[in-house]
Amino acid sequence: MDVNLKQLEAFIWVADLGSFRRAADRLNTTQPNISARISKLESALGITLMERDAGSVRLTARGRDMLDHARVVLRSTEALISASGRANQLDGTLRLGVTEMIVHTWLRELLKQLRDDYPNVTVELTVDMSANLEGELHQRSIDLALQNAPFSRQTSGNIALGTYPLVWVAAPGLALPARPRAEDLAMHPILTHARHTRLYQEIAAHFAHAGGRTRLVPSSNLASCIYMVSEGMGIAALPAAMVVRELARCELVQVGYKWVPDSLRFHARYDAEKAPLFVASAAKIAARVARLFDAD
Amino acid sequence: MDVNLKQLEAFIWVADLGSFRRAADRLNTTQPNISARISKLESALGITLMERDAGSVRLTARGRDMLDHARVVLRSTEALISASGRANQLDGTLRLGVTEMIVHTWLRELLKQLRDDYPNVTVELTVDMSANLEGELHQRSIDLALQNAPFSRQTSGNIALGTYPLVWVAAPGLALPARPRAEDLAMHPILTHARHTRLYQEIAAHFAHAGGRTRLVPSSNLASCIYMVSEGMGIAALPAAMVVRELARCELVQVGYKWVPDSLRFHARYDAEKAPLFVASAAKIAARVARLFDAD
DNA sequence: AGAGGTTACGGGCAGCGTAAGGATC
DNA sequence: GATCCTTACGCTGCCCGTAACCTCT
Numbered sequence: 001m002d003v004n005l006k007q008l009e010a011f012i013w014v015a016d017l018g019s020f021r022r023a024a025d026r027l028n029t030t031q032p033n034i035s036a037r038i039s040k041l042e043s044a045l046g047i048t049l050m051e052r053d054a055g056s057v058r059l060t061a062r063g064r065d066m067l068d069h070a071r072v073v074l075r076s077t078e079a080l081i082s083a084s085g086r087a088n089q090l091d092g093t094l095r096l097g098v099t100e101m102i103v104h105t106w107l108r109e110l111l112k113q114l115r116d117d118y119p120n121v122t123v124e125l126t127v128d129m130s131a132n133l134e135g136e137l138h139q140r141s142i143d144l145a146l147q148n149a150p151f152s153r154q155t156s157g158n159i160a161l162g163t164y165p166l167v168w169v170a171a172p173g174l175a176l177p178a179r180p181r182a183e184d185l186a187m188h189p190i191l192t193h194a195r196h197t198r199l200y201q202e203i204a205a206h207f208a209h210a211g212g213r214t215r216l217v218p219s220s221n222l223a224s225c226i227y228m229v230s231e232g233m234g235i236a237a238l239p240a241a242m243v244v245r246e247l248a249r250c251e252l253v254q255v256g257y258k259w260v261p262d263s264l265r266f267h268a269r270y271d272a273e274k275a276p277l278f279v280a281s282a283a284k285i286a287a288r289v290a291r292l293f294d295a296d
Numbered sequence: 297m298d299v300n301l302k303q304l305e306a307f308i309w310v311a312d313l314g315s316f317r318r319a320a321d322r323l324n325t326t327q328p329n330i331s332a333r334i335s336k337l338e339s340a341l342g343i344t345l346m347e348r349d350a351g352s353v354r355l356t357a358r359g360r361d362m363l364d365h366a367r368v369v370l371r372s373t374e375a376l377i378s379a380s381g382r383a384n385q386l387d388g389t390l391r392l393g394v395t396e397m398i399v400h401t402w403l404r405e406l407l408k409q410l411r412d413d414y415p416n417v418t419v420e421l422t423v424d425m426s427a428n429l430e431g432e433l434h435q436r437s438i439d440l441a442l443q444n445a446p447f448s449r450q451t452s453g454n455i456a457l458g459t460y461p462l463v464w465v466a467a468p469g470l471a472l473p474a475r476p477r478a479e480d481l482a483m484h485p486i487l488t489h490a491r492h493t494r495l496y497q498e499i500a501a502h503f504a505h506a507g508g509r510t511r512l513v514p515s516s517n518l519a520s521c522i523y524m525v526s527e528g529m530g531i532a533a534l535p536a537a538m539v540v541r542e543l544a545r546c547e548l549v550q551v552g553y554k555w556v557p558d559s560l561r562f563h564a565r566y567d568a569e570k571a572p573l574f575v576a577s578a579a580k581i582a583a584r585v586a587r588l589f590d591a592d
Numbered sequence: 593a594g595a596g597g598t599t600a601c602g603g604g605c606a607g608c609g610t611a612a613g614g615a616t617c
Numbered sequence: 618g619a620t621c622c623t624t625a626c627g628c629t630g631c632c633c634g635t636a637a638c639c640t641c642t
Contacts, residue, residue, distance in 0.1 A: 003377060005300055006632090020597060030634055035597060037632095045380035052597060054641040062381070069376035076372055080365035081299060084341035085358070302607090316622060326609055331623060333607090350616035350621060 005077060007041035008070040010034050011049060015067050016140050016274055018057055026093070071274070078277040094118075094282055097126040097133040097142035100222045101164070101264065105241045106293045113285050118278060129194060129220065137269060143279045146286055149265040150198065157272035157280060159287045162294035164264040166199075167240045168255035169247070171232035178256050182207065185257060186214040189234035194220040202261045203237060226252070237261055241293055266290065301373060303337035304366040306330050307345060311363050312436050312570055314353055322389070367570070374573040390414075390578055393422040393429040393438035396518045397460070397560065401537045402589045409581050414574060425490060425516070433565060439575045442582055445561040446494065453568035453576060455583045458590035460535045460560040462495075464551035465543070467528035474552050478503065481553060482510040485530035490516040498557045499533060522548070533557055537589055562586065 013023035014034065024031040042049050049063035059067065094114070098107060114123060126136065130147040137145045138153060146161065168185070170176055176184055186207060193199040195218045207214040217234060219225050226243065229236045230251050237260055246252040268283040309319035310330060320327040338345050345359035355363065390410070394403060410419060422432065426443040433441045434449060442457065464481070466472055472480055482503060489495040491514045503510040513530060515521050522539065525532045526547045533556055542548040564579035 003301070003373065005298075008376075021595085031597070032599085032635085033633055035599090039598090045377065047380055054596060054639095057597090065379055066376060069372065069379055072372040073369060073376060076365065076368040077299065080304075080362060080369060081341065083361055083365055084343055317620085327622075328610085328624085329608055335623085336607095348622060350614095353622090 001040060001044040003041065003044045005074065007037045007044070008073055010037040011041055012067065012070050012074060012274075014038060014050070014057060015059055015063070020052075020057065028093075075277060082277060082281075093122050093124050094144065094279065095124045095126065095142040096282070097128060097136055097145040097147070099130050099133065099147055099266075100127055101148075101239050101242055102146050102266070103127055104223060105239070106289050109292070110286055110289045113289055114282060117281070117285060121278065129197060131196070134269075137271070140271070140274070143275050144268060144270045144282055144286075146266060146268050148198075149267060151267075151269070155269040155271060157268075157270040157275070157283060159268045159283050161266035161268055161287055161290035164239045164241055164266060164294070166237045166260045166263060167243065168235060168237050168257045168260065169229055169243055169252040170235040170255050171230055172250060172253045173232055174235070174253075176235075176255055180255060180257055182257075185235060185255070189215045189217045191217050191219055191225045191228055191234045191236040193222070194218050199237070199261055199264075206259060206261070239264055297336060297340040299337065299340045301370065303333045303340070304369055306333040307337055308363065308366050308370060308570075310334060310346070310353060311355055311359070316348075316353065324389075371573060378573060378577075389420050390417050390440065390575065391420045391422065391438040392578070393424060393432055393441040393443070395426050395429065395443055395562075396423055397444075397535050397538055398442050398562070399423055400519060401535070402585050405588070406582055406585045409585055410578060413577070413581060417574065425493060427492070430565075433567070436567070436570070439571050440564060440566045440578055440582075442562060442564050444494075445563060447563075447565070451565040451567060453564075453566040453571070453579060455564045455579050457562035457564055457583055457586035460537055460562060460590070462533045462556045462559060463536045463539065464531060464533050464553045464556065465525055465539055465548040466531040466551050467526055468546060468549045469528055470531070470549075472531075472551055476551060476553055478553075481531060481551070485511040485513045487513050487515055487521045487524055487530045487532040489518070490514050495533070495557055495560075502555060502557075535560055 010023060010027065013026050014020055017023050017026065020034045020038070021031050024034045027034070038049065045066065047062045047066070048060055049066060050060060051058050102110075111123060114121065126133070126142055128136070133142065133145040133147045134151060134153065136142045137155065170188070174188065190203060190207065192203050200216070200218055204216055207216070215234075217228075219228070222238065222242065225236050225238065226246060228234060229238075230246060235255060243252055247254060268286045270279045270283055272280060306319060306323065309322050310316055313319050313322065316330045316334070317327050320330045323330070334345065341362065343358045343362075344356055345362055346356060347354050398406075407419060410417065422429070422438055424432070429438065429441040429443045430447060430449065432438045433451065466484070470484065486499060486503065488499050496512070496514055500512055503512070511530075513524075515524070518534065518538065521532050521534065522542060524530060525534075526542060531551060539548055543550060564582045566575050566579055568576060
């Protein structure tokens, strides 16, 4: 019996995902196949790599050592393939997690660029709030998160994607003063991010200080925020990049309020040790695309 | 099409040996199979790795880059297998080149140790003069040379195996004085190594100085030297380790001549960059065995 | 009962060896 | 013509997916 790359790949994913089934999904194959690869690998190496109890897979001590070695082998294989110039030869799935703001600004451009550079990589998209993306990244159900600071955990791969300022917007018909005070805004519902986000907290704190019984309307969906604002149902602090089109078309107008929440600071985050090499490249591509939109 | 380890292995050996045919021999397969592996690898990577003219195989520029990557992949795979504890899982051939002195001293012990540590590695033995071993090592027709200094080329792997003093020996019946002078020796033929070896040169130079018309009888085979000496056909300077048994049995006696050629300094030499990892281990084993024989 | 890993089984494809083909010296 | 790589072809064996099975919660 011979050690081969597919066995090592399966081993790594089982170890990382903690389950044969999930590894099978990740590698586009069946669970029995993963089972076979692992057991072939074990007999090839003559050692038990993992203990399988119902409901859990735990590496043995030996298995942990082997895992490091296996990563080195697969990393260097990826490096070889990349260096062949045919990086497009890399097939696989990039499980990409993004926040909604990115969906509505430069996701399309990013996907286009990814398609150009890695035509054989399929993108599995997850849109969620930054806080959730962080969890998914940590348990490796996504490879790359494009999310906004702050983070509760560090990741070994981290590229800043620039700063995105927020602007207050309202429907044109709302007729707010050019320099509105807090009370002027507080007359209308304030549409914000979901309740436990940084933005919600910050806006709540601001208006608590500014007095008045402000109505904060959290929404887990920014697109619907925009619709609601343009329907005159309230005002909102939204990333400028997200509303350029609506402002240009005068579907929304900017509100000249003196205070805005801190800008969004976006980062591309991934696990540099465990993720496939092309994830780092994808992160760099994201940085390039983000810069385009950061400039204007 | 998928890159796999066998393709990379074939690629490395073709590059190192400069020939599909030799690579096929080395990998215990057929030449068309090597051809197929290389062409699969090329199509997997989408590049041409080597130009094949009749009679020569030359790497392309791209191929040279890939070769380095490929080595990293295979080296790390070997490391993984070694780390699995089942180093014995490593199958392959150790092409070992040794000088005759080693054959007649500790080769048996070395082979035994190798068999214990790597039961699945078969040893292909070449016995030749040090100078020839050096050439074979360089053109990679052997993996590991156990040979004596001096060397005309450096190798990246080099472990000193100790110093082996020479002694003058003669047949007991020859009745030489306890403290013979050069003339006493020169009465008999002097049996030595082959003509262009360091030892031959050194002995020739010594007796040229000592005057007299000495008869130097070169032999490319040390075992026959011993036989000839014990038959009283001459005297010889031989490695002490090679004649301990004959001296103990009084088949030979030591000659108390004041001068002996410089001791043999043996080294285990190999190409640390290109050779499989277990070659380095084999060299270490050789060093261990040699030390046993160096001590007594 | 459901989730998760193993075993059993059959089909397809890839890898191998033999043999013949071409190119170059 | 000798040497060396490529192509053609048939076979074997491995790898994969389906399905049934086992075990633990």
